[in-house]
Amino acid sequence: QVQLVESGGGLVQPWGSLRLSCAASEFTLGYYAVAWFRQAPGKEREGVSCIGSHDGKTDYIDSVRGRFTIPRDNAKNMMYLQMNNLKPEDPAVYYCAAGGVVCVMKGANYNGMEHWGKGTLVTVSS
Numbered sequence: 001q002v003q004l005v006e007s008g009g010g011l012v013q014p015w016g017s018l019r020l021s022c023a024a025s026e027f028t029l030g031y032y033a034v035a036w037f038r039q040a041p042g043k044e045r046e047g048v049s050c051i052g053s054h055d056g057k058t059d060y061i062d063s064v065r066g067r068f069t070i071p072r073d074n075a076k077n078m079m080y081l082q083m084n085n086l087k088p089e090d091p092a093v094y095y096c097a098a099g100g101v102v103c104v105m106k107g108a109n110y111n112g113m114e115h116w117g118k119g120t121l122v123t124v125s126s
Helices: none
Strands: 003-007 010-012 019-024 033-039 046-049 059-060 078-083 092-101 118-124
Touching: 003 046, 019 033, 019 092, 019 118, 046 078, 078 092
Parallel strands: 010 118
Antiparallel strands: 003 019, 019 078, 033 046, 033 092, 046 059, 092 118
16 A cells, blocks of 8 residues: 655654654655645645655755755655754644655645655644
8 A cells, every 4th residue: 555654743842853754655755756744733734845856956945944854765765854943833743745756836835746644743842
């Protein structure tokens, strides 16, 4: 069964760090651009970061640039979101997704994602 499964969410103190993982099954993650999205309560889903498949080009929204990185490990069929200096505005359900080969931001989301995980909750609180 083709699926993406996120893990690593949880409670972290402000300015702490957390690493989210995304594991792909039954398809080769390396063929696709992969991205992280998040949705906070009462807000619309937004793309957070993306990395292309062949070019490895990364993209970040302004609010996380310099704090988050999006490494991928094609040999393990996995991708990650390393989140540092977490702020009170970062809590949300974080989703990984895969699709296309390059990252194209359309509105507040990365376009062309075909496969989605079910999400992992990140909470920032002291």
